[in-house]
Structure formats: structure tokens, C-alpha cells
Amino acid sequence: MIHTATTPVDRPTPLLARLLCPPGPAKDQLIIEGDDGVFAVAGRYCVTYLILAPGRVAVVDCGSAADLPLIRRALAKLGRAPAEVCFVLPTHLHFDHVMGVDLLARSLKTPVALGTTSLAHVRDGHPLRFPSGLTALRSLATWPMQGMPVFTADDWRGGLDFGFPWSHNRFRAPLLALPQHGAPLPEFSGWTVLETPGHADDALCLHHARTGWLITGDTLRNFLGGEWNPMVCDQIAYQRTRARLSTLHVSRVLPGHGPTFATPNGLATLPQRPWWQP
Ligand SMILES: [Zn+2]
Ligand SMILES: [Zn+2]
Numbered sequence: 196m197i198h199t200a201t202t203p204v205d206r207p208t209p210l211l212a213r214l215l216c217p218p219g220p221a222k223d224q225l226i227i228e229g230d231d232g233v234f235a236v237a238g239r240y241c242v243t244y245l246i247l248a249p250g251r252v253a254v255v256d257c258g259s260a261a262d263l264p265l266i267r268r269a270l271a272k273l274g275r276a277p278a279e280v281c282f283v284l285p286t287h288l289h290f291d292h293v294m295g296v297d298l299l300a301r302s303l304k305t306p307v308a309l310g311t312t313s314l315a316h317v318r319d320g321h322p323l324r325f326p327s328g329l330t331a332l333r334s335l336a337t338w339p340m341q342g343m344p345v346f347t348a349d350d351w352r353g354g355l356d357f358g359f360p361w362s363h364n365r366f367r368a369p370l371l372a373l374p375q376h377g378a379p380l381p382e383f384s385g386w387t388v389l390e391t392p393g394h395a396d397d398a399l400c401l402h403h404a405r406t407g408w409l410i411t412g413d414t415l416r417n418f419l420g421g422e423w424n425p426m427v428c429d430q431i432a433y434q435r436t437r438a439r440l441s442t443l444h445v446s447r448v449l450p451g452h453g454p455t456f457a458t459p460n461g462l463a464t465l466p467q468r469p470w471w472q473p
Pocket of ligand 1: 395
């Protein structure tokens with residue numbers, strides 16, 4: 196069952212996004228099937244997903260300090276106490292997904308859950324590659340597609356150490372190591388952690404096999420109706436990730452950018468955009 200909630204305050208004008216993106220901007224949305232649920236919070240630079248289980252919530256991605264009140268409001272609307280949040284999990288360490296993560300985790304007194312590659316970077320300084328050259332230029336065009344959100348004062352102050360090529364990503368919240376590829380997401384039965392490098396070295400997806408939901412971060416996006424992301428740091432790894440994800444039962448993609456979308460034919464038939472498109 197899918198409910199689209201009213202959009203709360205404080206977001207960049209969706210006019211440009213409406214003009215440039217056929218699916219329109221991401222919306223707050225509650226998706227429920229039986230005991231399983233996910234709430235999409237349309238944040239400032241990316242979508243935050245709240246994975247809902249009885250008595251427990253996992254927060255996936257938080258791109259901006261400005262998203263904290265939106266997430267707290269979403270929890271209140273769902274009748275969930277902040278103490279139910281088990282961890283905050285960035286799908287990958289790119290600024291638009293991570294600038295609010297540490298702040299949120301500390302305000303909720305909960306750990307930051309990191310995948311193996313993110314953790315190796317944070318703990319041991321293992322470098323992470325970013326999309327570069329032409330593929331990075333394509334990202335400039337996606338900025339107006341998201342309504343041209345500008346950094347808030349809090350993001351300038353505290354966020355810049357997170358998610359940029361120069362960032363050290365020094366989380367002050369305690370860290371929680373996620374299990375490796377294919378293992379269950381701790382405390383959320385039915386959800387699996389998938390390592391999906393390509394867009395970023397540390398990119399993760401979260402898959403719920405029974406319902407076919409897939410939370411993708413930037414591995415898939417929905418600016419143009421639901422597509423593979425042309426912005427990658429490792430083309431070969433991305434092709435492998437595509438092939439692997441295409442074998443899964445996926446009924447709905449919950450992307451980091453744009454609204455969620457149904458995939459009645461799975462992922463294998465999703466388009467890859469030509470080089471001249473963003
Ligand atoms: Zn990214
Ligand atoms: Zn992103």
C-alpha cells in the first residue's frame with residue numbers, strides 16, 4: 196500500500212525540478228505491506244528512508260542539517276519515538292547523502308552504521324574514488340533538476356568535512372560495522388545488505404526480498420522515469436553491480452533522488468541514458 200503524505204516545509208522550489216524531470220521531485224511517501232514499511236522523507240539534497248519494523252526504525256541517508264526536523268517530524272507522524280531509531284546508515288559517503296548523518300545520529304544518541312568499504316575509509320584512511328571528468332560534469336546538470344538547493348549555514352559550518360573528495364568523514368557518533376555483502380541488516384529481518392560499487396566504491400543497496408523493495412542510494416535514480424546512474428567512479432564495477440542487481444526480485448526502487456518507482460519487469464530493462472544526457 197502506498198500513501199503519499201503532504202510535503203512539509205522548507206524545501207527548494209520544485210518548479211525547475213517539475214520542468215526538467217518528468218517524474219517530478221521526490222515526495223514524502225509511506226509504503227506498507229503487512230508488517231513491513233518504509234517512509235520516504237524528501238530531504239534537501241537526497242531522499243531519506245526510514246525502514247520501519249515493530250519497535251525499531253533504521254534511518255538511511257541524511258544529506259543536510261536541514262533534514263533533521265523533517266526526519267523528527269516524520270517519526271512523530273508515524274507515532275515512533277526517536278529512541279526507536281537503531282542506527283543511521285549512509286548508503287555511501289557523498290555529501291548529498293551524509294552531511295546530516297553525524298548530527299542526526301548524535302541528536303538521536305544512536306550509532307552510524309557503515310558498510311565495509313566506508314568503514315575502511317573512516318578508520319584506516321583507505322581512499323574512496325569519486326566520479327571524475329565528463330561523468331562528474333554531468334552531475335552539474337542534475338542540480339537544477341533538483342530545484343537548485345543551496346547549502347544551509349549549518350551545512351557550511353559542519354557538513355563540509357563529510358562526503359567531499361577532501362573530507363575525512365570523522366564521525367563523532369559511535370560507529371557500527373555493517374555485515375558484508377549478502378548478510379542480513381542487523382535488527383531488520385528480511386532486509387539484506389548489498390555492496391554495489393560503481394557509482395561510489397562504498398555504495399550500498401538494501402534489499403527486501405519478500406516485497407521486492409530496493410533502497411539504492413545513487414546506484415539507481417529517478418530524474419527521467421527511473422534509470423541507471425551514468426555518474427560512476429568505476430565503470431567495470433558498475434556493470435558487475437548492474438548484472439547482479441538485475442537478477443534480484445525488485446518490484447519497487449527507492450532511489451536517493453526522485454520519487455520511488457515500480458519495476459514490474461525487474462531492473463534488467465531499465466534504461467541507461469546516452470552520454471549527452473545528464
Ligand atoms: Zn553519490
Ligand atoms: Zn546523490
